[in-house]
Amino acid sequence: MISAEEKLKERIKELTCLYEVTSIIVNCDYDQIEDALKGILYCLQKAWRFSDVAQVKLFTDQYNIATADYPVDAVFLEANVQVFNKKVGEIHVAYPKPEYKLTDFLQEEKKLLKNVCLEVGNLLERKQIKDNEIIIKRQMExxxxxxxxxxxxxxxxxxxxxxxxxxxxxxxxxxxxxxxxxxxxxxxxxxxxxxxxxxxxxxxxxxxACEMPQQMTLVNINPIIVNAINLMEPSLNKKKIVHELNFNAPSIFLRVDTIQLTQVIFNLILNAIYFSPVKGKILIDVKETDDKVEIRISDEGPGIDPKISDKIFEPFYSTKPVGEGSGLGLSVVHGIVKSHKGVISYRSNKPKGTIFTIAFPKI
The missing domain is CATH 1.20.5 (Single alpha-helices involved in coiled-coils or other helix-helix interfaces)
Known part of the structure; x- marks a missing residue:
């Protein structure tokens, strides 16, 4: 049995914990949110009945944080962290086995853990709203x-x-x-x-600038792509680059501007050639599905630095040395793909390089 005096002490610890957690959240810098979450875990650690052995762990889809000596074999209380009414993680408060059992946790501690999880969820919601605002602002700019x-x-x-x-x-x-x-x-x-x-x-x-008038016609794009690549044979041979072109159908029809499609293929493959090592390999896959046509171009170059990922489609931005690039290639490609109601994206190739994917809808 717990005496009235002990209950009072535990209640004071719980209220102190809630006050400290609220203070951390109110003064939180969203750029240092992980430090705030660590502070919340240590506040929780002090609020438990056996605070000298209590350990706390938080894990979500973005964070995995634990106090210093979180036990491998533990008995623990847990509560869900929710963001916009969706579970994104949990907080566990643990005691080591076999010295402690689940009955060593107090009912008030269960309520406290749920309240703290609620506050953490609110903090993560505000962080997500803030991040979305920044993204939208950048897109508008x-x-x-x-x-x-x-x-x-x-x-x-x-x-x-x-x-x-x-x-x-x-x-x-x-x-x-x-x-x-x-x-x-x-x-x-x-x-x-x-x-x-x-x-x-x-x-x-x-x-x-979209000043070239489009002439959209339904054409078989396979020979257009073949001809574009054939024109680049001297550049491919100069670096002894092997290229492989694959179509999943003998004829793939798409409503496009033929000149602009050629421009897209030229720019992307010239970029791949430029950044590919000598004797590298460039893979071009053209795939038709029921609702779209995908063109995927893979190279074995150094890849794209994540720090510049939001700039690569901007006009006049180039990673090439001065005099070797106008910085218009990818922005032109982006503009043409967008005008065709398509989407262009990229990801890392394995073990190295970049894969650009263009998806044109079959209109």
């Missing part, structure tokens, strides 16, 4: 940036097209006039090549 950049790049593309056409035209005329001057012809070839490169950047800008 990104959409706004992309909208502004779309307007700017459309203007830039139109402004550059005319002078670039003049440069190319007059350079070609000069070549015919000074055909006998070998050095001058070499210099003119450099001017022409640079102008062509610049024109390709302008085309990418116009793709990104």
């Amino acid at each position: 990104r959409a706004d940036r992309l909208g502004i950049l779309g307007e700017i790049t459309a203007g830039i593309a139109h402004e550059l097209n005319t002078p670039l056409a003049n440069i190319l035209g007059f350079a070609e005329l000069l070549k015919t006039r000074i055909a006998e001057d070998t050095q001058a012809n070499k210099d003119l070839d450099k001017i022409i090549n640079s102008a062509i490169f610049s024109r390709e950047v302008v085309k990418k800008l116009m793709f990104f």
